[in-house]
Amino acid sequence: MAGQLNPHLLLAVPLAPLAGSAIAGLLGTKFFGNVVGRKVSHTVTILGVLIAAIISIQTLLAVLDGATYNGTLYNWMTVAGLKLEIGFMVDSLTAMMMCVVTFVSLMVHIYTIGYMAEDEGYNRFFSYISLFTFSMLMLVMSNNFLQLFFGWEAVGLVSYLLIGFWYTRPTAIKANMKAFLVNRVGDFGFILGIGLLLAYAGSMNYNEVFAKRAELATLTLPGTDWMLLTVACICLFVGAMGKSAQFPLHVWLPDSMEGPTPISALIHAATMVTAGIFMVTRMSPLFELSDTALSFILVIGAITALFMGFLGTMQNDIKRVVAYSTLSQLGYMTVALGASAYSVAVFHLMTHAFFKALLFLGAGSVIIGMHHDQDMRNMGGLRKYMPITWITSLLGSLALIGTPFFSGFYSKDSIIEAAAESHLPGSGFAYFAVLASVFVTAFYSFRMYFMVFHGKERFGQAHAHDDHHAPAAAHGVHDDHAHDAHDAHDDHGHDEHHHGLAPGQKPHESPLVVTLPLILLAIPSVIVGFFAISPMLYGDFFKGVIFFGENHKVMEELAHEYHGPVAMVLHAFTSAPLWLAIAGVAVAYYCYMINPRVPAWFKEKFSVIYTILDNKYYMDKFNEVVFAGGARLLGNGLSTVGDRGLIDGLLVNGSAKVVGWFSKFTRLWQSGYIYHYAFVMIIGVLGFLVWFMPFPFAK
Numbered sequence: 001m002a003g004q005l006n007p008h009l010l011l012a013v014p015l016a017p018l019a020g021s022a023i024a025g026l027l028g029t030k031f032f033g034n035v036v037g038r039k040v041s042h043t044v045t046i047l048g049v050l051i052a053a054i055i056s057i058q059t060l061l062a063v064l065d066g067a068t069y070n071g072t073l074y075n076w077m078t079v080a081g082l083k084l085e086i087g088f089m090v091d092s093l094t095a096m097m098m099c100v101v102t103f104v105s106l107m108v109h110i111y112t113i114g115y116m117a118e119d120e121g122y123n124r125f126f127s128y129i130s131l132f133t134f135s136m137l138m139l140v141m142s143n144n145f146l147q148l149f150f151g152w153e154a155v156g157l158v159s160y161l162l163i164g165f166w167y168t169r170p171t172a173i174k175a176n177m178k179a180f181l182v183n184r185v186g187d188f189g190f191i192l193g194i195g196l197l198l199a200y201a202g203s204m205n206y207n208e209v210f211a212k213r214a215e216l217a218t219l220t221l222p223g224t225d226w227m228l229l230t231v232a233c234i235c236l237f238v239g240a241m242g243k244s245a246q247f248p249l250h251v252w253l254p255d256s257m258e259g260p261t262p263i264s265a266l267i268h269a270a271t272m273v274t275a276g277i278f279m280v281t282r283m284s285p286l287f288e289l290s291d292t293a294l295s296f297i298l299v300i301g302a303i304t305a306l307f308m309g310f311l312g313t314m315q316n317d318i319k320r321v322v323a324y325s326t327l328s329q330l331g332y333m334t335v336a337l338g339a340s341a342y343s344v345a346v347f348h349l350m351t352h353a354f355f356k357a358l359l360f361l362g363a364g365s366v367i368i369g370m371h372h373d374q375d376m377r378n379m380g381g382l383r384k385y386m387p388i389t390w391i392t393s394l395l396g397s398l399a400l401i402g403t404p405f406f407s408g409f410y411s412k413d414s415i416i417e418a419a420a421e422s423h424l425p426g427s428g429f430a431y432f433a434v435l436a437s438v439f440v441t442a443f444y445s446f447r448m449y450f451m452v453f454h455g456k457e458r459f460g461q462a463h464a465h466d467d468h469h470a471p472a473a474a475h476g477v478h479d480d481h482a483h484d485a486h487d488a489h490d491d492h493g494h495d496e497h498h499h500g501l502a503p504g505q506k507p508h509e510s511p512l513v514v515t516l517p518l519i520l521l522a523i524p525s526v527i528v529g530f531f532a533i534s535p536m537l538y539g540d541f542f543k544g545v546i547f548f549g550e551n552h553k554v555m556e557e558l559a560h561e562y563h564g565p566v567a568m569v570l571h572a573f574t575s576a577p578l579w580l581a582i583a584g585v586a587v588a589y590y591c592y593m594i595n596p597r598v599p600a601w602f603k604e605k606f607s608v609i610y611t612i613l614d615n616k617y618y619m620d621k622f623n624e625v626v627f628a629g630g631a632r633l634l635g636n637g638l639s640t641v642g643d644r645g646l647i648d649g650l651l652v653n654g655s656a657k658v659v660g661w662f663s664k665f666t667r668l669w670q671s672g673y674i675y676h677y678a679f680v681m682i683i684g685v686l687g688f689l690v691w692f693m694p695f696p697f698a699k
Contacts (some may be wrong), residue, residue: 005062005069010088013059013098017105017130018532020048025127027124034123041123045130046109052137053102060095064541070143070207073219075655082204089143089206093346093545097140097278100353101271105133107517111361114513115262115368127167129266132158136271138277145194145204148279152190152243153643155272156183162263163256172258179252186242186249193235195219197286200228210285217289228409232294233286235492237300240276244330247304251619253327254311257319261364264319268326274349277333281342281546288549291424294338298419299426301334302433307617309440314613317374318363321448325400326356335430338687340552341418343542347532348411355399355408355525358518362393365514366452369507370459373500376448381457385507390453392518397449399525401442401581404569412438413568414537414558416577421557438577442584450592456678459501530565538562 024041026032072087090098108129116122135158139151152456164176194204200210200216219228240246245253253268267273280287280297287293305328312324329352336345369372369386383390399408416438419431509515535541538559548555562568572578591598603610615621 005059005090007069007071007073007088009055010059010069010141011073013055013102014134014141016048016055016181017045017137018048018134020045021127023136024123024130028123028127034493034616038122041126042109042113045126046106048130048134049102049106049109052133053099053106055093056098056102059090060099063090063092063095070354072143076146078618082198082202084146084204085144086147087143087205088141089433089524090141091545092541093278093281094140096346098137099352101133101140103379104271104353104357104521105129105266107357107521108262108359111265111364111514111517112262114511115364116260119260121165125162125260125262128158128162128165129275131264131270132162132263132266136275136625139275143206145197145206145209149191149194152239152275152279153187155267155275156180156187156243159256159263159272161248162267163259165259168195169258175252175255175258179256182249182252185362186239187359189235189237190239190242193232193237193239196228196232196235201327206282213285213289216286227290227292229286230292233283233290234296236283236286237276237280237293237297240280240334241300242276243279244273244276244334245304245327246276246300246330246334247307247618250304250308250327251616251623254320254323254616257296257317257323260317261360261367264323265360265364268323268360271353273326273330274333274353277330277345277349280337281346283345284342284548287337288340288552289548291551294340294552296338297334298338298422298424298430300340301331301336302426302430303331304328305331305335305437306433306440308446309437310613311616313440313446314445314610316376318366318376318379318448319360319374319442320454321376322356322363324360325359325441325445329356329400332412332434332437335434336415336418338424338430338546339415339418339422339427341415341422341554343537343555344411344414344418344558346542347529347536348408348415350532351399351407351411351529352524354521354528355396356510357407358392358396358521358525359400361518361521362389362396365389365510365518366393366579368510368514371500371505373459378459378500379452380455380459381453382507382588383453386453386509387607388509388515392522393453393516394449395522396525397445401584402438402443402577403581404572404578405526405530405565407525407527409572410529410533410565410568413572413575413577417558417561418554421554435576439584442581443588446585446588447592450588455593459505459507466526482594533565533568539627551645 021050023036023044027035027040028037069088070088072083072085074086076084076086078084088094109126112129116125119125132155133152135151137151137157139148142148142151160176160180163179164172166172197209198204199620200219201212203209213229216226216229216232220226221228221231238249241249253273256268257264287297308324308327308331312321312328315324329348333345333348333352336342336348337508363374365386366379366382366389369382369389370379373379395406399406402409402412416431416434419427419434422430537555612618
């Protein structure tokens with residue numbers, strides 16, 4: 001039934017989670033005296049997200065029937081003819097994002113009941129994740145840059161609160177501040193891009209800006225010969241680089257694992273980090289007019305996909321393996337954007353949301369079963385103790401590496417083909433990067449899988465790699481890092497919650513409230529790609545939503561080669577990606593199940609490469625020395641020269657000295673004798689008379 005969607009019903013989608021967040025955050029915390037308890041807090045927040053999910057599904061079904069909505073809900077103000085509004089644009093892209101955000105958020109809310117059961121901040125956590133859901137929905141449903149920027153900054157703020165949820169830990173505080181500052185760098189570029197479009201298009205409404213895109217394409221940035229649209233698009237993408245953790249603004253995401261595991265699934269797999277991918281797709285009418293911007297996106301995505309995958313092979317912390325996997329997969333999506341295959345990027349966004357949320361929540365389930373130990377070297381053989389977590393994690397890993405018929409296969413292979421078909425500068429490197437990343441992804445994914453679920457049981461034992469750390473203090477909650485006993489931070493899991501399992505103690509399967517979301521996420525991780533690829537990539541699902549330039553024929557080439565999801569699987573057996581994935585799994589099996597001495601041999605023989613990877617390409621050190629060091633140097637200079645020298649020395653102390661000098665001078669004229677003062681007065685009066693009285697001979 002074609003027509004317009006009900007705006008009041010759409011408004012309930014973001015407002016329902018907001019209401020739940022307000023109740024849990026105000027009435028369920030010390031702010032208003034803990035009026036409501038844990039049960040009420042998780043009930044109202046889950047109910048709010050459930051309402052949003054149901055309406056989102058109804059909206060998607062209506063959109064498939066041809067219904068849309070694009071309108072203003074509230075006119076905030078009008079300044080010199082510029083309208084600042086709150087409004088929604090709901091089409092197939094928005095409806096798909098609404099369903100992904102609300103479904104994953106609902107699973108995370110349910111999972112949190114079990115994961116955070118012992119945490120004192122239980123109600124506060126539910127308030128935060130529900131508030132995050134509201135912020136993300138406002139972002140994806142916006143029809144103008146003002147609301148987009150509001151949602152953009154709101155998800156950044158709530159992620160800051162969630163990463164630093166355990167605010168008594170120095171490492172958590174450092175991690176959330178790092179995330180906040182790195183995202184501010186990206187957001188500075190983002191607001192510059194918005195400002196350029198506003199200055200030359202005269203509007204913040206998407207459609208009004210898109211309508212002037214041909215005119216904008218003819219303009220150059222004043223004072224340069226740079227195309228205005230190229231500069232604006234690159235500035236917008238810099239914002240996406242921060243939010244979607246693209247090189248070199250990726251450094252915040254691995255450290256964000258300091259937060260509880262549920263937020264890793266919600267923020268760093270399915271929602272916030274995909275905001276940049278969504279934004280570039282929404283702005284496709286603008287990006288399609290700049291090959292330079294697309295090439296820049298293509299190269300950045302390729303670097304992220306390959307080189308962040310290498311780092312995943314080095315991690316021993318189960319959550320950090322999944323975190324670097326997220327970075328690599330975001331690079332895949334960005335490559336698709338640069339190749340003008342926007343629908344492929346969004347398709348991978350959707351499939352990735354399901355299986356990566358599944359892997360994060362599966363990692364959290366393992367952490368619960370291991371009594372909060374995250375070091376994979378302390379695991380092994382968990383398959384028989386945690387059967388549900390094992391099978392769902394296996395399904396998620398198979399989807400991640402692109403196993404035929406799994407959802408990740410259809411989206412990843414489509415990205416690789418899109419990179420191969422692209423003729424933009426940098427496309428050759430991008431094709432090599434995403435192809436090589438197939439092997440790397442399969443290797444680190446099944447390295448984690450074999451170390452955790454198979455092989456020798458290594459839990460409940462003392463390990464040599466723990467000897468140099470003090471034992472962690474019991475935190476009493478389902479926290480992921482026990483850093484309270486020491487501030488040392490190691491990226492490879494060396495200092496993670498070492499109280500773990502006691503000698504003789506065995507792991508256990510997580511409760512139903514934790515395993516149920518795993519099962520529900522495993523279903524779309526397996527089947528959604530098979531059913532969605534035809535309508536989303538080669539049907540009319542994104543018709544009129546995503547635009548392609550005349551010279552960008554990648555999707556046409558892919559459509560010409562596509563003959564259905566089954567034929568795509570059959571073709572995979574004759575192409576490189578599938579065999580690279582099989583090789584990656586085989587190498588991981590040999591190195592960690594057959595001959596565990598190989599990793600040690602590699603470390604010894606290729607110590608230089610190992611050191612570079614172990615130090616994450618020295619990006620943190622570079623940022624610390626150049627940017628943080630430069631900021632400290634500048635701050636010290638401003639403090640010494642500006643504050644002490646100019647303000648204190650010249651303005652404050654200098655003015656006091658001037659007054660003192662003037663006082664000393666005037667004291668010379670103060671004798672204390674009345675006749676001296678009378679004499680001066682008489683002389684002054686005579687002076688005025690002489691000055692103002694005309695002389696007789698003036699004529």
